[in-house]
């Protein structure tokens with residue numbers, strides 16, 4: 001009798017599951033608000049389609065999406081709930097400013113595991129509050145005040161390159177830049193340097209760890225329980241089956257300590273007199289800024305701040321490092337570009353007041369050729385390689401355009417996640433002719449430029465979106481620019497160690513993105529961008 005009851009219960013569960021699956025499939029295929037959008041039926045039916053390309057094939061769905069656009073047109077349904085747009089002209093209507101509510105889709109917001117940080121916040125209003133607390137620290141003006149700190153780290157890094165490269169050693173710029181960008185965040189955001197630059201070979205394990213975590217974002221999207229699960233399993237067990245998880249929690253614990261230290265130093269400075277207060281006022285870190293912000297008390301609890309601070313480290317490391325690595329590869333691979341850059345920096349140097357050794361950030365930012373080199377580096381490093389989904393909760397999105405000779409007219413209902421992929425905008429040959437060629441001159445406007453040339457340049461500028469746009473765009477953009485300009489300025493100025501660099505067993509395949517792990521990744525076997533220093537060159 002008991003057995004009979006049990007087999008009936010099992011049968012009921014099986015039948016109910018089948019009915020639910022059938023009803024779900026029918027809904028997704030025929031009744032979903034995006035049921036009439038073109039795309040593969042399998043992608044409309046299940047997230048497993050995306051899983052196959054991004055998890056099994058290691059970050060390849062972005063390229064599959066590009067192929068789908070060739071078949072289905074500019075707007076494609078890429079999973080049961082999301083539409084992807086290929087037409088760069090739509091960018092400004094998807095990634096909008098504060099005038100229109102923009103939400104993140106929970107499915108993509110959870111891919112970093114930091115769901116209480118601004119980057120993982122889905123709702124428009126809560127994001128506005130959280131982001132508001134960060135903005136002051138990352139404003140252009142605050143970053144200008146941080147420049148001496150960045151310059152110090154750059155100079156230290158250059159000295160290490162000179163010393164280590166002098167012994168005929170091969171230098172790995174990928175690891176160098178990952179160590180540098182993390183040391184910058186540690187120092188300016190948390191108040192103490194991680195000291196990665198000083199470690200042997202610039203601590204290659206750091207770059208690897210960050211890339212491993214980045215590639216885990218596809219799993220986090222599909223299986224949101226993985227992160228909370230890792231948190232409750234003892235670290236000794238996690239280390240057995242998922243070593244990056246252990247390092248992740250060590251980093252987070254360290255950040256937690258820094259938050260508590262800052263909190264108590266602020267508490268004591270509000271009661272003590274003098275030194276602490278002055279110190280904090282002269283060089284407040286991102287943690288000080290958050291802790292002294294007008295955020296409500298619940299937003300200032302340590303676990304939330306830990307999410308926010310960890311995001312700064314995660315968001316500011318590989319992005320900046322990959323851009324610098326890409327830039328250096330192309331500059332070093334192209335003698336004419338390298339010479340033109342050096343000539344511009346040499347002439348800026350000639351105008352420096354006596355006794356000054358480093359070029360001020362403002363001078364670097366206004367140097368036309370350097371500006372063009374940086375723009376081209378950002379174009380070919382893409383920012384992030386993954387599509388960024390946004391939801392317009394209360395406004396219909398219209399897509400009316402002639403695309404590849406055909407007319408399309410779509411009305412996307414509010415609440416539908418819509419994404420675009422900057423990587424493919426940056427490689428669109430109609431906007432950027434010969435898109436894979438590193439050509440800074442495409443950003444220059446010679447005096448002989450015609451009206452058409454200027455219109456094309458304007459279009460290129462509008463479609464360069466490495467930091468995304470709108471309310472959810474990169475918070476650390478000015479910091480990133482400062483790092484790029486100061487590093488390039490120091491390495492390629494007269495006497496700069498960059499002038500002595502020569503690529504070592506490195507080719508374009510070491511920077512070209514072929515895996516989308518949210519951050520762009522070259523072929524998995526790449527050893528990075530490696531250089532040796534030429535002897536007897538005193539540029």
Ligand code: HEM
Pocket residue numbers: 118119120131185311312313315316317319320323382383384388466467468471472473474475476477479480
């Ligand atoms: C070249 C370097 C960088 C590039 C290309 C870049 C690009 C981006 C992009 C495309 C986003 C949007 C991500 C999304 O929608 O999910 C983003 C977000 C963000 N970035 Fe950056 N980033 C860079 C450097 C930095 C640095 C140095 C920091 C600061 C430490 C930083 C902090 C952030 C934060 C906090 C967000 C989340 C913003 C929000 O959701 O409100 N980034 N970044």
